[in-house]
Amino acid sequence: xxxxxxxxxxxxxxxxxxxxxxxxxxxxxxxxxxxxxxxxxxxxxxxxxxxxxxxxxxxxxxxxxxxxxxxxxxxxxxxxxxxxxxxxxxxxxxxxxxxxxxxxxxxxxxxxxxxxxxxxxxxxxxxxxxxxxxxxxxxxxxxxxxxxxxxxxxxxxxxxxxxxxxxxxxxxxxxxxxxxxxxxxxxxxxxxxxxxxxxxxxxxxxxxxxxxxxxxxxxxxxxxxxxxxxxxxxxxxxxxxxxxxxxxxxxxxxxxxxxxxxxxxxxxxxxxxxxxxxxxxxxxxxxxxxxxxxxxxxxxxxxxxxxxxxxxxxxxxxxxxxxxxxxxxxxxxxxxxxxxxxxxxxxxxxxxxxxxxxxxxxxxxxxxxxxxxxxxxxxxxxxxxxxxxxxxxxxxxxxxxxxxxxxxxxxxxxxxxxxxxxxxxxxxxxxxxxxxxxxxxxxxxxxxxxxxxxxxxxxxxxxxxxxxxxxxxxxxxxxxxxxxxxxxxxxxxxxxxxxxxxxxxxxxxxxx
Amino acid sequence: xxxxxxxxxxxxxxxxxxxxxxxxxxxxxxxxxxxxxxxxxxxxxxxxxxxxxxxxxxxxxxxxxxxxxxxxxxxxxxxxxxxxxxxxxxxxxxxxxxxxxxxxxxxxxxxxxxxxxxxxxxxxxxxxxxxxxxxxxxxxxxxxxxxxxxxxxxxxxxxxxxxxxxxxxxxxxxxxxxxxxxxxxxxxxxxxxxxxxxxxxxxxxxxxxxxxxxxxxxxxxxxxxxxxxxxxxxxxxxxxxxxxxxxxxxxxxxxxxxxxxxxxxxxxxxxxxxxxxxxxxxxxxxxxxxxxxxxxxxxxxxxxxxxxxxxxxxxxxxxxxxx
Numbered sequence: 001x002x003x004x005x006x007x008x009x010x011x012x013x014x015x016x017x018x019x020x021x022x023x024x025x026x027x028x029x030x031x032x033x034x035x036x037x038x039x040x041x042x043x044x045x046x047x048x049x050x051x052x053x054x055x056x057x058x059x060x061x062x063x064x065x066x067x068x069x070x071x072x073x074x075x076x077x078x079x080x081x082x083x084x085x086x087x088x089x090x091x092x093x094x095x096x097x098x099x100x101x102x103x104x105x106x107x108x109x110x111x112x113x114x115x116x117x118x119x120x121x122x123x124x125x126x127x128x129x130x131x132x133x134x135x136x137x138x139x140x141x142x143x144x145x146x147x148x149x150x151x152x153x154x155x156x157x158x159x160x161x162x163x164x165x166x167x168x169x170x171x172x173x174x175x176x177x178x179x180x181x182x183x184x185x186x187x188x189x190x191x192x193x194x195x196x197x198x199x200x201x202x203x204x205x206x207x208x209x210x211x212x213x214x215x216x217x218x219x220x221x222x223x224x225x226x227x228x229x230x231x232x233x234x235x236x237x238x239x240x241x242x243x244x245x246x247x248x249x250x251x252x253x254x255x256x257x258x259x260x261x262x263x264x265x266x267x268x269x270x271x272x273x274x275x276x277x278x279x280x281x282x283x284x285x286x287x288x289x290x291x292x293x294x295x296x297x298x299x300x301x302x303x304x305x306x307x308x309x310x311x312x313x314x315x316x317x318x319x320x321x322x323x324x325x326x327x328x329x330x331x332x333x334x335x336x337x338x339x340x341x342x343x344x345x346x347x348x349x350x351x352x353x354x355x356x357x358x359x360x361x362x363x364x365x366x367x368x369x370x371x372x373x374x375x376x377x378x379x380x381x382x383x384x385x386x387x388x389x390x391x392x393x394x395x396x397x398x399x400x401x402x403x404x405x406x407x408x409x410x411x412x413x414x415x416x417x418x419x420x421x422x423x424x425x426x427x428x429x430x431x432x433x434x435x436x437x438x439x440x441x442x443x444x445x446x447x448x449x450x451x452x453x454x455x456x457x458x459x460x461x462x463x464x465x466x467x468x469x470x471x472x473x474x475x476x477x478x479x480x481x482x483x484x485x486x487x488x489x490x491x492x493x494x495x496x497x498x499x500x501x502x503x504x505x506x507x508x509x510x511x512x
Numbered sequence: 513x514x515x516x517x518x519x520x521x522x523x524x525x526x527x528x529x530x531x532x533x534x535x536x537x538x539x540x541x542x543x544x545x546x547x548x549x550x551x552x553x554x555x556x557x558x559x560x561x562x563x564x565x566x567x568x569x570x571x572x573x574x575x576x577x578x579x580x581x582x583x584x585x586x587x588x589x590x591x592x593x594x595x596x597x598x599x600x601x602x603x604x605x606x607x608x609x610x611x612x613x614x615x616x617x618x619x620x621x622x623x624x625x626x627x628x629x630x631x632x633x634x635x636x637x638x639x640x641x642x643x644x645x646x647x648x649x650x651x652x653x654x655x656x657x658x659x660x661x662x663x664x665x666x667x668x669x670x671x672x673x674x675x676x677x678x679x680x681x682x683x684x685x686x687x688x689x690x691x692x693x694x695x696x697x698x699x700x701x702x703x704x705x706x707x708x709x710x711x712x713x714x715x716x717x718x719x720x721x722x723x724x725x726x727x728x729x730x731x732x733x734x735x736x737x738x739x740x741x742x743x744x745x746x747x748x749x750x751x752x753x754x755x756x757x758x759x760x761x762x763x764x765x766x767x768x769x770x771x772x773x774x775x776x777x778x779x780x781x782x783x784x785x786x787x788x789x790x791x792x793x794x795x796x797x798x799x800x801x802x803x804x805x806x807x808x809x810x811x812x813x814x815x816x817x818x819x820x821x822x823x824x825x826x827x828x829x830x831x832x833x834x835x
Contacts, residue, residue: 047582051571144714145698185588188699190621190675192588200599203592204585273708328727329708340564344572344795348802350727351711414583458698462670 007358008130011366014359015063019056023064024367028375031071032382036079038213038408041088042072042317042334050341058345059360063367065338066321070122070371073277073314074379077114081107081306082386083401085217085408089447090277090313092212093285096440097298097305099220104301107390108383112244113251113303114310115379117259121311122372124263125270125318130365134354137326140271145458146469148272150479152452153470155279157486158286159441167490169437177445180206187454201417208278208446209412210422215439217405218426221398223433228394244383251303258288258308266312270319276332277316279451282444284312290486299440318368325353325361541778543578543605550608552593554586558640558703558721562767562799563609566637566787569795575786580607586702589675590617594626603772604779607634610768612679615819615826620677628819632771632780635787636810636818638800639764641741642683643748645725645734646717647710655738655757658717659691665716667694672706672715675699677830679765680706680719683740685833687719690759710734721765722747722804740764747804766822767805768815784812 015024034045045068053061076091081098094114101110128136143151160170183194184205195202252259262284269280288308289298298305320332328350330336342349347357354361390397409422429439463469470480549567553559560582567580585593590613600606608631618626646652652661662669673680681697688695698715700706703724710718711728717737718725722745728734729748736748740763744753754761769787771780790796791809800807810818 050568051579054568054572141708141712144709144712185592187587187701188675190589190591190617190677192591200595203595204587273705323708327708327711329704336560337564340561340568343561343565343799344568348727348730351731351733352727454699454701458700461696461698464696 004130007362008366010359011362011364012369013366014059014363015367015370020060020063020363020367021370023056023060024067024371024374025378027064027067028071028074028371028378031068031073032075032078032375032378034068035072035075035077035091036087036386038079038083038085038087038217038404038411040408040411041076041090041209042069043337044411045069045072046334046337050337053341054344058342058347059363061341061345062338062360062364063371065341066364066367067371067375069317069334069338070314070368070375071378073122073317074115074118074375076313077118077306077310078111078386079404080216081110081114082389083217083397083404084220085401085404086209086212089209089212090281090317091309092216092278092443092447093281093309093312093440094306095216095220096285096309097300097302099216100299100301101303101306102390103224106301107387108244109247109251109303110306111383111386112247112380113255113306115376115383116248116252117255117262117307117311118314118379119372119376120259121263121266121313121315122318122368122375124311125267125315126365126368126372128267129318129322129368133322133326136271136322137351140273140323140327142475143272145455145462146473146476147479149452149455149459150470150476150483151269151272152279152448152455154479154483154486155283155286155444155448156452157483158283158290159444160487160490166436166438167494170441173432173438173441174445177211177442178449180211180442181446181449182453187450188457199417201415201421204413204415205450206421206446207412207418208443210409210418211425211446212443213405213408213412214422214425215429215443217401217408218423219429219433219439221401221405222426222430224394225398226430231394244380251307254302255304255307257291258284258304259311261288261291262308262311263315266315267319269312270316270332271322273323273327273329276320277313278447280316280319281309281313282440282447284308285440286444299438314372321364321368325349325364326351541604541776541782543576543779543782545602545605546578547576547580548600548602548606549580549582550593550596550606551582551584552586552590552608552610552613554584554702558724558765559609559611559767560584560586560702561723562637565799566609566769566790566796569790569793570786572795573789573793575789588617589613589620589678591621591624591626594618595624597631597770597772598626600772600774603632603774604776606772606775607783608770608772610766610770612765612822612826613677614766614768614770615822616677616679616682616830619823619827619830628823629816630773632773632775633812633815633819634769634771634780634783635791635812636766636768636808636815637787637791637796638767638805639808640721640723640767640803640805641739641745641764642680642719643722643725643739643745643751644687644717644737645707645710645720645729646737647713648733648735649713650716652737653735655752655754658737659693662691662693662695668696669694669717670696670698670715672698672700672709672718674701674703674706677833679763682826682829682833683719683763686761686763686829689832690761707734726803741806745804746801764806768810780812 034040076088077094079087080091080094084099086092098110265284266280289295323329324335330339409419471477551563652658706718707724711733736751739753742762
């Protein structure tokens with residue numbers, strides 16, 4: 001352990017060298033804005049800036065890219081909260097409660113909570129990474145297809161098993177999402193599915209950002225115009241340091257549990273290759289709601305609903321570095337690009353990287369700590385600017401949201417087809433919301449569907465079609481059982497309360 | 513002495529002039545906007561790594577006035593990428609990094625309406641060999657032991673690969689048919705995921721490119737048994753080829769670049785020149801050596817011929833597979 005601390009110290013010192021420190025500052029600031037721009041996520045940011053890194057030594061190059069990655073994780077929350085458009089796929093869950101908070105004039109609270117939760121998530125992940133990287137790599141290896149499917153089942157279960165929501169409508173919403181997730185080429189057989197005759201735009205599947213921007217950008221905008229006739233200025237919040245400190249205290253008091261859940265769950269999901277930060281943040285949201293004493297407040301502006309996914313996406317982004325560095329397998333699309341970078345810098349990611357290139361590895365880990373700290377500082381200092389955006393009347397904001405949504409929808413795949421699709425989803429989401437359908441489960445399903453389906457089929461191929469494979473394996477078994485209990489829990493609850501004759505009052509409107 | 517020096521200077525000057533003349537001629541056409549660099553595989557796999565490496569070499573050497581923008585289209589065993597090229601709105605700015613699914617996918621899915629002969633050959637960058645790997649805890653050290661173990665498992669031997677009809681599955685099927693084996697084949701999204709699940713013992717053996725299994729091999733997690741190349745591979749030089757053992761068989765994955773159908777001759781000449789430069793670069797030569805790719809440069813004409821032989825070969829392999 002002492003050895004680890006010594007190496008980490010060297011790593012931190014390395015990232016505090018003038019060149020590296022400058023790169024970290026530039027990286028987190030750039031990342032913050034890249035993350036905040038809808039359609040531009042950390043993937044694009046890292047891809048665009050990769051060539052610049054050939055000008056500096058490999059150690060500094062990856063520090064720069066990691067700083068961008070970090071900044072983007074913080075930045076994604078900003079447009080989710082202020083405009084209701086997820087700035088990046090990883091920040092979709094942040095819109096569920098961040099946007100309602102902003103509409104209630106509590107944008108500052110949401111932004112401050114998001115920043116602090118991100119910092120805590122990042123810190124927890126860094127400590128776990130530093131202390132247990134090799135051990136965790138072997139955990140990631142022990143997750144085969146049945147384990148990953150069991151985990152996906154658990155994620156769905158957390159969304160079904162939520163008290164307060166209308167369960168049939170939740171299930172309907174999940175099914176819609178799963179159908180959308182099935183569009184495009186089937187990974188196992190290679191055959192195209194649900195392409196409506198021969199519309200080539202459907203061949204690449206429905207990008208989940210297209211759905212999320214449609215539902216939350218356009219749908220939310222229509223809903224706000226409908227319910228307020230445009231006579232709303234979303235926030236009155238003034239920016240003062242004292243107020244921000246109070247917000248920070250209040251936000252953390254309300255959401256320490258969600259932050260903790262997000263930090264650990266996010267990291268764990270992040271280290272599994274194929275998952276990444278987006279499923280991690282959605283699952284953290286679901287679990288926080290499930291374990292909350294006031295689940296009915298989720299989706300209507302609960303700080304915990306902001307803190308959990310934000311802690312999780314930062315934690316997961318550090319986590320997804322782990323399979324990349326130790327196994328040579330990217331845990332997320334962004335790390336796939338980092339991996340490409342490492343190859344050209346002449347480094348071979350894989351089980352031997354820690355022993356062959358300790359300086360590089362510890363320099364990178366050290367930079368995680370430094371980047372995380374500066375990302376917090378930079379983010380907090382820009383909050384007044386973001387709040388200023390919200391002082392505009394909604395009639396002006398709506399036009400901005402529309403433009404940014406169209407840009408974001410196009411940028412995701414560079415295909416006009418997806419812009420039309422995005423607008424269609426927006427209108428559809430507006431009507432579904434009028435009918436009180438929860439939309440978050442559909443978003444969850446389109447993220448997790450493409451992971452759940454192939455792993456289910458791989459598992460069944462492994463077992464020659466015998467579903468008991470999900471119960472008999474030592475890791476998959478318990479997870480599957482918990483998932484099934486969670487799914488059945490609300491049913492049992494309903495039967496129990498019905499037999500007593502007092503059906504719980506269904507509260508109508510949920511934002512998520 | 514003086515004259516030789518002057519002559520030498522003159523020669524240098526002339527060479528410089530000639531070089532500048534050549535480069536201005538060679539660039540009769542230049543990309544005027546970012547180049548859509550389509551990759552026939554998802555992010556993170558072998559093909560993706562190569563494409564990103566090529567992009568980096570081009571960026572590093574400032575070889576293109578406009579950047580190559582990697583665009584992963586791995587869906588449907590490469591069908592998505594082939595369709596994207598077929599429908600490219602701007603064929604002069606659309607190129608594709610291919611694998612052997614360039615041959616197999618149009619054969620297996622004739623309804624896609626893809627005729628690879630309409631595509632524009634650009635360059636063959638090398639071929640990637642295949643090796644049979646097994647986890648070290650199986651205590652299998654030779655190809656013969658492996659055959660015995662598979663037979664003993666009686667249909668329960670699990671191998672992973674990148675999908676039915678994909679390169680490694682053709683080799684796996686070849687093994688089944690030529691050694692009278694029964695193997696359970698699990699498709700994965702990419703070669704990287706296969707390597708990881710072999711190291712984690714989710715599957716029992718795999719047919720993987722050396723570049724994909726290298727990290728785990730060097731760490732001692734996986735053991736190479738036999739290679740499907742013409743010669744022994746430098747990375748695993750103690751491992752015999754299947755040719756040495758008993759059967760006349762070899763199989764490689766092509767790492768080639770092609771242009772969209774309908775690309776103008778000028779643009780094709782530009783890309784052919786560009787990828788020749790990349791191929792000759794120190795970085796690419798180093799990459800081929802470290803990732804165990806076999807060098808196999810081909811210009812456009814040779815590539816077209818190669819396509820025909822590969823289409824015929826894959827037709828035969830797929831037929832034998834019962835596809």
